[in-house]
Amino acid sequence: MSEKITKKSDNPIKNIFLRKNKKVSTKTGGGMKAFLSKLSGAFLLPISVLAIAGLFLGVGATIASNSPSGSAGETFGNFIKQLGDPLFGALPLLFAAAIAVSFTEEAGVAVFNAIIGYLIFSALQSVFINPVYDSNKDIVGYKILFSGGWRTPSDLKALIGSSLGFSVMQTSVFGGIIVGFVVQWAYNRFHTIQLPQVISFFGGKRFVALAVVILMIPLVFTFLLFWPYIGYIFNWIGKNSGKIPYGFDSFIFGFIERSLVPFGLHHVFYSPLWYTSAGGDVSVELQNWLKQDGNKILASDFASIIHQLKGEVVISNPNEYISWDQISSSFKPGSVNGDSSTTLALIGVNTNTVHYEINGQKGSKSLFMFIQDELGLKLGRFLDGKFSFMQWGLPFAGLAMVLAAPKENRKVALGTIFPAALTCFVTGVTEPLEFTFLFLAPILFFGFHAFFCAVSFLMANILSVHIGMAFSGGFLDLIVYGMIPILKGTNFWWTIVVGMAYIPIYFFGFYFWIKKADLPTPGRGGNTKLFTKKDYQQAKSNNENNTFGIESQILEIIDGFGGRENITKTANCATRLRFDVKNMNLVNEEKLKTAGAFGVRKNSETHLQVIFGPIADQLRIKIDNAINEIDKNPDFYSDKKEERLSNQQNQIKTDTKLESNIVDEIVIKTPTNGKVKSLESLNDGVFSAKLLGVGFAIEQTDGNVYSPIDGKLVTVFPTKHAYGIETNDGLSILVHIGIDTVSLNGEGFESFVEQGQKVKKGDLLAKVDLNILKEHNLNSDVICVVTTDSKIQPKNIRIKK
Known part of the structure; x- marks a missing residue:
């Protein structure tokens, strides 16, 4: 346990900023990679909640929209819908809390202060956001802090919305994320602060709330100064990215997103496109469309769309076709934007069809097709590519792994692969399958799999697929967000058509490469072969007669760490070896996994953790004994090296698993x-x-x-x-x-x-x-x-x- 104590000053005011930290340190530095890993974990918290919220929203909206007005079915549907709907309106707050959780080691007080921080952040903004009226007392725009400097009130109107009851700039999850980082800094800096005796009650964790309130003041003014310009940029990206021809924006997204999965950073990449205006803003595009001469829309359809996006509008007659002039004074754009948030929210629109008028010619289209054809925004372009390869491609890659195994091992391979393939198909959780071949053949992951993932996104974009996604591209999401709301123009069947084409592509592609490269996938190779008890006893006997009396598995682990001279410190917990090394480049992950490791985590430039399971304690003791033996024999890494390595290669490892x-x-x-x-x-x-x-x-x-x-x-x-x-x-x-x-x-x-x-x-x-x-x-x-x-x-x- 480490303890850091700062000497107290005689000045009681100065003592306010002196701390005593008795927190046990359980982590080592990891630089930018460790930071991004934490950030990705933080993003996953609200994303996982949205999966449940989106399920309630989709099911409830479907029941309500297909039930007679005023019926019990409509009431029940709206009840179910409200179990998820409020979470989308509070999405920035959820992200603020998630950042606080991840970067303060899950401190509950930090989450409490994240709520305080975001409420203050929203309330202070509203003081400096003032409506600008025309001669008819209609709102034509807003003044944010000051006028001038490319801050035209009419242009800023699209940036103002309502959040938690306040009129705020639409900072979306970015505002929540920044608030979360400020709160976590305040918590980590002040939660152990000691105040003078007379006000000691407000010290420690209670002081954090005061610090957060004060810190929100400069943060709010920073946003008021710069966010209007940043908002313009995000809206421009969201508006114009969908205009890239042939769906190439989806192709680029699909390739990068899948390529980041092995590093756990894909959440960081896709979150802005899924949850901010960088992924598109329907309420702004709808406003721009209505401003065009001759364009009108049925009032009830318009109101339903805007309300689902958490915007505001007042209409007098729901059955009339309205123009922009008729609702401009009461209109406030919604706070829900981004590809995922918008698509999921619009499932709750009470109508499946949008009725509109262009220069006197009336028409109607399904909701998502209206948004695509008339507003120029392809919702789902950063979502829909997942369904084809998750439900069809990867499971049949798993089948290829099973059939590529020798006949006598296929049953065992099937027992390993089938649960992972079924999970992938039903829920869209791909990691068990992807990591099976990622470490064995990176080119198969990045060169083949990531490319065809990108093609799947491209095809979904070209074929006008518009399926919402709250969790992943599994069959459950397809049912709730694609099949049930089909009348809204989801066009879900194209993902199945493309999936049918992916079956032979993935099956034969993987089967060919596994055979050609002789990959040790489940059921193949010496590393995964299932041995008999006789083999195990023979291996044990061979190990006892090994060079210097050291088991071959222990030797291979030491070699995997880069050799005896590279190991500076050994330690372990119940399941992992926690070693310090001189040079991380000498660590051989493949050799460690061959020796029985389930995974390797590099926490910093000199510290790594290797997961072996419950035998980690015994292994560490054996390694310490082996190191002592090696240190007694200076020739171990010289003239005996060839003999030792030959023995390792010819012996069956002690981690050989008996048939389960x-x-x-x-x-x-x-x-x-x-x-x-x-x-x-x-x-x-x-x-x-x-x-x-x-x-x-x-x-x-x-x-x-x-x-x-x-x-x-x-x-x-x-x-x-x-x-x-x-x-x-x-x-x-x-x-x-x-x-x-x-x-x-x-x-x-x-x-x-x-x-x-x-x-x-x-x-x-x-x-x-x-x-x-x-x-x-x-x-x-x-x-x-x-x-x-x-x-x-x-x-x-x-x-x-």
């Missing part, structure tokens, strides 16, 4: 009291990616942790935060308390069991002081997984409380 028994279902009792969560919700990059196995997490409430099964404790970690349990028939369970809690070195943990002890389901394993974990901003969820080396692997886990 796949069962339909197992029943696991929850190891603590609390709310059950998915592993994905942890967003830690290890448990959430299921690198250690499948399972679940519990948001614990009382600090008591129990055994979820009957079995033997094969691992009790010295820091008391992790327990490995194995049943008589080979089911291996890891119970892990919190994330990065190994850094506490047992502080706050009390263990009631010993390694080798037999336990029954419900026996008390440990008690945890949740307040200590909270003080150190550490996640306290209890994680329960069936480990990857378990002899029993379930298709389904039934959780019993």
Whole structure:
């Protein structure tokens, strides 16, 4: 534990800015890559919420719009719709809170202050945004802070809208993101501040709110000065990007977005286009269209569209065709913009068809086709390309992996690939399949897969597909946002047509490359071959007779770290080796994975974490012993090197996995009291990616942790935060308390069991002081997984409380 104390001054005023920081450091520097990784994780929080909100919005709007006016069906539909609709109006606030969560180690006080900050940010703007009236007392525009300097009131009118009850500039999620960063800085800077005794009550975390309120003042004036110009730029991008011929804007987007997936930075790239005016602003384009002479629109259609975009307009007769002059004084453009936000919001429009008039000629078109043909904005151009390759391309790439395996291994390969392919098809979660071939053949990912993803986006654009997307391009989103609102002009069937073409492209493309490059995909190659128990015993015997008595797996891990001389510090937690190295360029990720690692995370230029699962502790001890042995033998890396490397290559690795028994279902009792969560919700990059196995997490409430099964404790970690349990028939369970809690070195943990002890389901394993974990901003969820080396692997886990 690190402690930094700044010496107090004799000046009580100066003491306000002196801090005492007792926070446990669990992270190392990572530069820009670490920052972007955190930012991507922050963006994923509101995006995941929008997936649920969009589902309610789409289903509710569909029920309401297809029910008779005033009926119970319409009321029920509007009820369902309102479960999701408000979240789109508060999207900037959600992003502000998400930034605070991600950059303050999930401190609840920071989120509270993010809410305060965004409310002040909005309220202060409204003071300096003044309407400009004509002689008829109609609003013709707005003065923002001052007039002049290319700030014409009529031009600024399109930048003003309503947010949380305030008249504000339409900063969209950018405003929320900036507020979030200011709040996280204030929290990290002041949450441990010490004030003079007389006002000490307002010190610490309570001081953060005051700091945030003060900091909002310069931030608001900065936005009032510069945002009008930035807003022009974003609106220009959104308006003109859709005019790039042949849908090439979608092609470029698709290639870059997919290429960023391996780095976890794709959320950073697509968020501006999905949630800001850079992705298009329908309310502004509709306003510009109405300003053209001879253009009119049915008042009820116009009002419904604007209200769904969180704008304002007053109409007197819903059944008349109106021009701009009739509603200009009451019109305020909506705050909802961007490709995803707009498309999802417009699903809630009460009509499927827009009725309009051009120079006296009346016409009607489906909602999305009207926006495309008349307003020149192709909604969905940064969304719709995902459906074809996620539902059809990648799953058949998985089939190619199965059939490329030897016949005797296809059943096992299918057991690995099928769940990932089904998940990809249904939900659009692609990472399990993509990462299978990403590290084996990067050219297959970037040269083949990313290119055809881009082509899919291009084809969706050309074929006028307009499907909303709240989560990803899976079949669920296709049903809710493509099939159900079909009358609004989604043209969803084209994604299936293109998908049918992608089946042979992906299947034969992957099958050919796997065979040609001899890729060790599941069921292929020495790294993934399933050996018998006899093979394992033989390997163990060979390892015992290895050079200097060091197991070949340990030698390969050391080589993977760049050799003995490159390793400067060894440490581990329950599931990872945490090593410091001199030169990160000498680290060989492929060799580490060949030695049994599930994943490699480089946290800085000198520190990396290698995930091995529950055996990490034993491996680290063996590595330390091996290093001591190597240090005693100076010839180890000289004349014995060729012999040692030859032995490694010819021996079966000790991490060779025995053939698993796949069962339909197992029943696991929850190891603590609390709310059950998915592993994905942890967003830690290890448990959430299921690198250690499948399972679940519990948001614990009382600090008591129990055994979820009957079995033997094969691992009790010295820091008391992790327990490995194995049943008589080979089911291996890891119970892990919190994330990065190994850094506490047992502080706050009390263990009631010993390694080798037999336990029954419900026996008390440990008690945890949740307040200590909270003080150190550490996640306290209890994680329960069936480990990857378990002899029993379930298709389904039934959780019993």
